[in-house]
Structures are given as C-alpha cells and as structure tokens.
Amino acid sequence: MANAEVAKRLYEMAEMLEFKGEENVFKIKAYQKAARHIEELEEDINVLRKKDELGNIPGVGEAIEAKIKEMLDTGTFKAFEEVRHEIPEEIDEITAVQGIGPRTAHLLYTRLGVKDLEGLLKAAEEHRIRRIPGMGVKTEENILTAVKRQVAEGNIGRFPLGVALPVAEEISKKLVDGTLIREVRITGSIRRWKDTVGDIDLIARSDDPEKAIEAFTRMDNVQKVLEKGNTKGSAIYQGNIQVDLRIVKDDAFGSLLQHFTGSKEHNVKLRKIALAKGLHLSEYGLKNAVTGEQMPCSTEQEQYEMLGLQFIPPEMREDRGEIEAAMEKKIPQLIEIGDIKGDLHVHSNWSDGKNTIEEMALAARFLGYEYIAISDHSGSSKIANGLSEKRLLEHIKEIERLNERIEGIRILSGTECDILTDGKLDYSNELLEQLDIVVVAVHGSVEQDSKTMTQRIVTALENEYVHILAHPTGRKFGKRLPFEMDMEKIMDTALEHGKILEINSAPQRLDLNDKYSMMSREMGIKLAINTDTHSPDQFANIRYGVGTARRAWVTPADVINTLHLKDMCRLLGISYERSRD
Ligand code: DGT
Numbered sequence: 001m002a003n004a005e006v007a008k009r010l011y012e013m014a015e016m017l018e019f020k021g022e023e024n025v026f027k028i029k030a031y032q033k034a035a036r037h038i039e040e041l042e043e044d045i046n047v048l049r050k051k052d053e054l055g056n057i058p059g060v061g062e063a064i065e066a067k068i069k070e071m072l073d074t075g076t077f078k079a080f081e082e083v084r085h086e087i088p089e090e091i092d093e094i095t096a097v098q099g100i101g102p103r104t105a106h107l108l109y110t111r112l113g114v115k116d117l118e119g120l121l122k123a124a125e126e127h128r129i130r131r132i133p134g135m136g137v138k139t140e141e142n143i144l145t146a147v148k149r150q151v152a153e154g155n156i157g158r159f160p161l162g163v164a165l166p167v168a169e170e171i172s173k174k175l176v177d178g179t180l181i182r183e184v185r186i187t188g189s190i191r192r193w194k195d196t197v198g199d200i201d202l203i204a205r206s207d208d209p210e211k212a213i214e215a216f217t218r219m220d221n222v223q224k225v226l227e228k229g230n231t232k233g234s235a236i237y238q239g240n241i242q243v244d245l246r247i248v249k250d251d252a253f254g255s256l257l258q259h260f261t262g263s264k265e266h267n268v269k270l271r272k273i274a275l276a277k278g279l280h281l282s283e284y285g286l287k288n289a290v291t292g293e294q295m296p297c298s299t300e301q302e303q304y305e306m307l308g309l310q311f312i313p314p315e316m317r318e319d320r321g322e323i324e325a326a327m328e329k330k331i332p333q334l335i336e337i338g339d340i341k342g343d344l345h346v347h348s349n350w351s352d353g354k355n356t357i358e359e360m361a362l363a364a365r366f367l368g369y370e371y372i373a374i375s376d377h378s379g380s381s382k383i384a385n386g387l388s389e390k391r392l393l394e395h396i397k398e399i400e401r402l403n404e405r406i407e408g409i410r411i412l413s414g415t416e417c418d419i420l421t422d423g424k425l426d427y428s429n430e431l432l433e434q435l436d437i438v439v440v441a442v443h444g445s446v447e448q449d450s451k452t453m454t455q456r457i458v459t460a461l462e463n464e465y466v467h468i469l470a471h472p473t474g475r476k477f478g479k480r481l482p483f484e485m486d487m488e489k490i491m492d493t494a495l496e497h498g499k500i501l502e503i504n505s506a507p508q509r510l511d512l513n514d515k516y517s518m519m520s521r522e523m524g525i526k527l528a529i530n531t532d533t534h535s536p537d538q539f540a541n542i543r544y545g546v547g548t549a550r551r552a553w554v555t556p557a558d559v560i561n562t563l564h565l566k567d568m569c570r571l572l573g574i575s576y577e578r579s580r581d
C-alpha cells in the first residue's frame with residue numbers, strides 16, 4: 001500500500017466513526033491527524049516500517065501504529081472491516097450533499113432509514129426530516145435544495161479527475177510492467193481532462209489480447225470482474241471505480257485511441273463528416289462505404305487528416321466548435337505546462353503550508369520557475385494559522401532577506417487575503433500596498449445568498465490593490481457546491497477593473513472550471529493558473545489547471561503567469577532589479 005492509500009483508509013475510519021456517532025472525539029481526531037501526516041510524508045511508509053520508525057510520524061501512537069502494520073500486511077485492518085459492515089454502502093452519496101456531515105447522515109440513517117440519495121430526497125419531500133429532534137424545517141429545506149442541486153449538476157456517481165487519474169496511471173504502469181502488453185493509453189474523459197469522470201477507459205497494444213485481458217482481471221486490487229472477453233475487459237477496481245480495457249494489435253491503434261477518447265458528441269459529428277466523404281467511421285477506423293475497404297490508422301493525426309481536419313487536441317473534443325475550427329485550420333496553439341513561468345499562489349509554514357518559504361522557493365526553482373508568490377492566509381483564517389498584520393510585516397522582511405540570498409528565482413511577497421463577509425479585505429490598504437501581489441479569496445460565511453455573495457466579491461474586486469481572485473466559485477468536489485452568486489456580474493467587474501481570475505489547479509477545486517474559463521477568455525479577462533500548493537510535491541498539480549485551461553481553448557497569451565519575470569514585474573509595478581543579484 002502506498003502512503004496515500006494508508007492515509008485514505010484512516011480518513012475513512014474517522015469518517016465512519018463520526019457517522020456511527022462515536023462519543024470520543026479525540027479518537028476521531030487521532031485518525032485524522034495520523035492520516036494527514038502520512039499523506040504529507042516524503043518517505044515511503046513501507047520504508048519507515050522496515051526501519052521501525054512508524055512511531056516517529058506525528059499523530060501515530062501505538063494503537064494506530066498496530067493498525068498501519070496490519071494494513072501494510074493485509075491491505076486493511078480488522079477494526080475498519082468491522083465498522084464498515086455496520087454502515088450502508090451508498091452513504092458517501094449522503095455525506096456528499098452540502099451541509100450533511102457524517103453525524104447528520106447517521107441520524108438520518110438510524111431515525112429514518114435513509115441510506116442513499118433517493119431515500120434522502122423522498123424523506124425531505126415527505127417532510128420527515130423536520131421531525132427529527134434538532135433538525136427543523138429550515139434544515140429540511142436546505143437539504144432538499146442541496147440534493148436537488150447536486151442531482152441537477154450531475155455530480156452523482158462520478159469521480160473527481162484528481163482521484164481517477166492517479167488510479168488510471170497506477171493501473172497503466174502495472175499493465176505495461178509485463179512483456180505481454182506493450183503500450184497502454186488512458187482515454188475517455190480522463191484524457192480530455194474533464195473535471196469529473198464516470199470511469200477509467202484504457203486501451204492497450206498486445207499480440208495476445210486474450211492473455212492480456214486475463215492478466216488485467218487478475219491484477220492486484222481488482223475487486224470484481226464485470227466482463228472478460230477476447231479483446232475487452234471490465235472490472236471494478238479498489239476505490240469502487242470501474243475500469244474498461246480494450247486491446248488491439250498494432251494497425252488500428254490510432255483509430256481506437258481516437259474513438260475511446262471521445263467525447264461521444266465529438267465522435268458523432270466526425271462520423272457525419274466521414275459519411276459526406278463516402279467513408280464510414282467506427283472504432284476500427286475508416287472504411288470506404290462503397291468498397292468496404294478498411295483504412296485503419298496507427299495515429300490519430302492520420303485519421304484527422306483523412307477527414308480533411310487539422311489535429312484536434314483531446315481537451316477540445318467536446319463538440320464546442322472545435323471541428324469547425326479544424327476545418328478552417330484554426331485550432332489555437334493551446335497553453336502547455338512548459339509555458340508556465342511561475343506560481344502566484346503558494347503557501348508556506350507561516351500559515352497552513354508544510355514547508356519554509358525557502359524550501360518552496362528552491363522546489364520551484366528546481367522546476368525551472370522564474371518566480372513564485374508566497375501568498376499565506378490572512379488573520380481571519382484562524383484554522384489556517386493566518387498572519388496578523390504584524391506577522392505579515394515580518395513575512396515581507398523574511399522574503400526580502402531570502403531574495404538577497406537565493407539566486408535563480410524571485411520570491412514575490414503576497415497574501416491570500418480573506419474577503420470578509422461585507423467585501424472588505426482582511427488587511428488595510430496601507431499594508432496591501434507594501435506587497436508585490438495581492439490574491440483575495442472567500443473562505444468563511446460561504447452560505448450567503450446570491451445577492452450578498454456577489455456584492456461581497458464585487459466590492460473586493462473594486463479595491464485598487466487587488467490583483468487576483470483565487471478559486472472564484474469556492475467549489476470542492478464532494479464537499480461544497482459552488483457559491484450562490486452571479487458569475488457574469490463578477491466577470492464584468494473583473495474585466496472593468498483589470499482583475500485576474502484564477503484557475504486553481506488543486507484537483508479537488510479546479511475552479512474556475514472549463515466553462516467559466518472559456519467565458520473569461522472570450523471576454524478578454526486575464527487568467528492565472530496556480531496550484532495553491534501547501535508542499536513542494538503539490539506544484540505538480542499544475543497539470544490539472546493547465547488541462548482545465550486547455551479545455552477552455554486557453555493560449556499562453558491569456559495567462560499572466562506565462563510571462564517572464566521582467567514582464568511580470570512590469571505588470572505588478574515592482575522593481576525587476578531587486579531580483580538580479
Ligand atoms: P465519462 O466516462 O462519463 O466521464 O465519459 P467518457 O467520455 O469517458 O464516456 P464513456 O466512458 O462512456 O466512453 C468512452 C468513449 O467511448 C467516449 O468518450 C466516446 C466513445 N463512445 C462511447 N459510447 C459511444 C457511442 O455510443 N457512440 C460514439 N460515437 N462513441 C462512443
């Protein structure tokens with residue numbers, strides 16, 4: 001088991017205990033704490049175990065240590081399995097509803113027998129929830145609204161990309177480890193970098209498809225085999241995610257890749273174009289509709305070319321005008337990870353990050369970045385150890401010192417300043433003026449009605465010292481739906497005042513999403529693609545932000561952190577010289 005898996009199990013244990021109404025809060029907190037520290041470990045937990053150093057992990061006492069060992073040996077632990085049997089399987093559906101935590105889910109289950117979303121909706125509509133002591137009419141109404149919204153947004157039964165992609169990569173790696181399977185490609189919505197995905201779609205090349213499918217179904221962590229054919233396999237993998245695998249021999253690999261990358265809407269339109277040319281398009285490639293001659297393509301490029309189209313990047317394949325653009329050879333040169341020159345939303349251990357400012361700067365320099373902005377939280381974010389005005393001044397000084405000492409990267413002094421409930425900012429203008437860059441964000445009081453929330457953000461964007469609005473809609477997969485707000489009004493304000501909107505690359509956020517990123521780009525609003533990282537490894541999340549931007553047809557010119565340091569300094573009105581020596 002990898003660190004992330006061990007951590008996940010411990011988090012689940014905490015959640016299940018909470019669900020069960022565990023009285024001892026410290027027990028729940030202990031699991032969460034251990035999980036958090038394991039998640040952030042830089043060393044492999046299996047290695048620590050060999051060195052007998054598990055006990056050194058903060059939060060891991062004797063009891064949890066024993067459970068970790070059990071997990072590393074058997075893949076699970078007894079206490080976990082025992083509790084799991086007492087809890088209905090679909091309970092995640094319930095706790096994913098805004099405003100329902102494990103305790104409320106437990107009440108709904110024990111009092112009303114509610115164990116899935118359908119049951120919850122029914123209970124709310126039949127006014128049974130208000131009769132539970134302590135819940136009331138208002139709670140019932142809120143639950144009903146939240147469930148309806150969740151259903152309308154189609155988020156049910158889908159996995160965040162940040163969950164599915166690492167699993168898909170893990171499986172791909174396992175599959176090519178053998179000599180049997182020569183190449184594996186991730187296709188479907190994951191390859192299109194869609195923010196949530198229904199399942200994992202893989203294709204592979206092998207000379208012996210049947211054996212390859214057999215090997216696939218016998219992989220570790222396969223929980224259930226759904227289909228096992230000559231060239232097709234389908235299974236439920238650990239984490240309850242479905243994996244579809246198709247195997248081909250060499251010649252039609254490009255055609256198959258194109259087909260399974262989708263989207264369905266994109267493919268339907270391609271098929272029409274093929275027909276107009278007397279061709280028939282299927283997963284096996286193109287075929288002459290009259291003679292029946294097959295024309296399989298080994299690359300996608302070839303297939304698009306045969307249809308008279310420019311190559312279309314996977315992220316654009318949603319039938320949003322990309323086929324028409326490809327006909328006119330007008331596919332834009334989309335942004336790539338290599339275009340990113342710096343990260344403007346980075347946390348350090350001055351607030352809730354894990355590492356020092358210096359460590360973050362060195363990690364960024366290693367990635368080839370020219371600059372980063374350290375944007376720690378402001379004072380009102382108490383849980384995040386936000387900086388008081390006094391500590392922010394020290395923070396600025398520390399960054400000055402580091403800039404004198406560290407070469408090859410410029411550290412910009414920044415903040416992720418809270419937008420207070422009325423739209424005022426958590427720091428005075430006098431203080432904001434002393435920073436290189438001001439990132440603002442909504443954290444508390446997220447339940448405000450649309451009018452109040454819109455005005456709150458508009459007011460913040462009207463402040464002359466503000467540069468970037470971070471994670472504009474506040475959504476978090478499985479935890480929080482987007483704020484109620486008038487996004488168009490917020491975009492109009494951003495445009496009017498020259499403010500930048502962030503595409504936050506944290507995979508649980510991906511906020512702005514593709515749709516709003518596209519609207520912003522079309523309006524001419526500049527974007528920043530940041531990671532909001534709390535440790536050096538999270539810089540790697542930039543790929544999710546760039547993927548989202550590519551879905552929105554974003555080019556380097558639309559994004560400010562593709563600028564070189566000199567141009568970035570000019571944009572921010574700060575001296576470039578300071579960084580040179
Ligand atoms: P998902 O899984 O809901 O996130 O979305 P996709 O796009 O991965 O959809 P999925 O897994 O049902 O199918 C994978 C790809 O296979 C899809 O993007 C295009 C292709 N495909 C599936 N069903 C059809 C179909 O009925 N017609 C066409 N033309 N292509 C299909």
Ligand code: CA
Nearest residue numbers: 188189199201
């Ligand atoms: Ca899929």
Ligand code: CA
Nearest residue numbers: 199200201244
């Ligand atoms: Ca599928």
